[in-house]
Amino acid sequence: MIIAERKPINEIMDMVKDAKRILVLGCRGCVTVCSAGGEREVEILASLIxxxxxxxxxxxxxxxxxxxxxxxxxxxxxxxxxxxxxDAIVSMACGVGVNFIANLRPMAKVYPGVNTVSFGGSAEQGVWSEQCAGCGNCVLHLTGGLCPVARCAKSLMNGPCGGSVGGRCEIHKDVPCIWQSIHDKLVRIDNKEGLAAIAPIRDWSTAGHGGPRKTVRNDLTV
Amino acid sequence: MSFTPNIQAFCCHYTSQQTLAEGPQGLLADGFPKSVTIHRLVCTGKLEVSTILKAFEDGADGVYVAGCPLDKCHNLMGSQRAAKRVAAIKKALAELGVEPERIEMYHLERGFHPGFVKAAQEMDERITTLGPSPFKAELSSLPAQTKLMPSGCQGGAK
Known part of the structure; x- marks a missing residue:
């Protein structure tokens, strides 16, 4: 799901400083599941405003x-x-929701109530961790299901780098080196070819480096 | 000018048993301040953030929550959950430029215990020193007919 967290309330207050009538609009999708922008959070934000x-x-x-x-x-x-x-909308959806309102309601003043953080999952109660970067060219079949794009600090395609120490990433002791995890996983599932494979230079055009991405399914369009 | 604070206390069933046994007059005799209004809950873990914020919207100068000791909650983790919600509100108050001390969490022993009265006295003293809530202090500068409260909630598309 898309992970988000509420912006500091003083930042939101600055956005709506000129508004006298405010629509605080939540979303029942991802932001409800990660407790950032569902009904309960709408009630809290409206009260704080x-x-x-x-x-x-x-x-x-x-x-x-x-x-x-x-x-x-x-x-x-x-x-x-x-x-x-x-007079103004504070959307508690992810950035997609804010953009959709801005696209479809050209005269509306719409502001983000949350920061959209990542594509992730619930690691434990109240903790979410990034698992996917939405890069548009999935390599998980080569890496034991563990994503080096999202979970390696350098998004390396051939790791680990020299900053991997004791299975941890050099950026922080709490961050596992995902390339260590990938190697461990490939050993566990006896994927010798995967262990020896060298990934070629990656084409990042699918990851947004080629401009905004658009997905068209001709079998679904009308 | 004298100031009598409006303090709302949310107490779990177990930490506020004294209120039942002694009644309002008994509590006053024990030194429980008149400024504190008690709301009894089955467990502080049931207390929503929005309920506490509503208390401030309704004019509270200070709010406190009294739950079981952290490691001895009757419902295991209720008072821990309440403490985290209180901490979240402290953060929000600070972001709004309001003293976070206006809300507090107390972990008290169950049943009859001097801590129950002492917590109320401490909050009474603290809020009296802080003065009226900034949320309502500046309301007086607005025209009387100004509508400040929300017009009510409307449900979205189902």
């Missing part, structure tokens, strides 16, 4: 709502119900 406005001696009213998703036009269209009732 009201308190911040009260402290500043400014009037404010808030609308609290949560869409099924903010990354589909049909759900963004459902925002019609609040037309004329807000």
């Amino acid at each position: 009201r308190l911040g406005k009260q402290k500043a001696g400014q009037e404010v009213s808030t609308i609290e709502a949560t869409l099924v998703r903010q990354c589909d036009k049909e759900y963004i269209d459902s925002m019609d119900q609040w037309d004329g009732q807000y």
Whole structure:
């Protein structure tokens, strides 16, 4: 899922300093699962915004709502119900949601309530770790299912580097060297070819280095 | 000008048993400050962040939560969860430029214990020293008809 975390409230207050009617809009997708922008977080942020406005001696009213998703036009269209009732939108969806609202509602002032952090999973209660970089050219079949693009600090295709010590990455003792893990995994599953393989120079054009990416499925388009 | 703080206390069933046994008059006789309003909960782990923020919106100058000792919660981890939520609110208050000391977490022994009264007295003294909540102190500068509270919640697309 996409991992996000709420922005500092003072940063959000600065975004909405001129707004008197604010739509705080959550998303029931990834940000609900990672407790960054679901219904509960919308309720909390709206309350903090009201308190911040009260402290500043400014009037404010808030609308609290949560869409099924903010990354589909049909759900963004459902925002019609609040037309004329807000001066600004604080979206608690990932950056995709904020962009979708900006794309589809050209006159709306929309601000991000969260920082979009990574593609990750829940490592334990309250802890999420990055697992995928969305690079557009998956090599997991070569690396025992462990991603060197997202989980190696240098995104090396042939590792480990000289900074790998005792199975840990040189950037921090809490960060495992994923290339050590890849080698260990390939040994465990007896993948001798994988251990000996040298990856060629990588084409990063699929990773956004060739501009914004677009996926078209002709079997689904109408 | 004298200031009587509005302090809202959220206490779990076990740490606030004294309130049941002694009643309001008994507590006052023990020195429990009049400024503190007690809200009893089955467990502080049940307390939502939004409930505490609502207390500030409704005019509290200070809020505290009284739960079981960290390692002796009746519900195992309830008071630990409450402490983390209180810490999150302290951070948010600081980001808003408000004294984080306006909210506090106390881990108290169950049943009759002087700590229950002492926590209330400590918060009464602290909030009296801090003065009125900045959230409402500046409200008085607004025109009386200004609407500050939300118009209410509306559900989104289901």
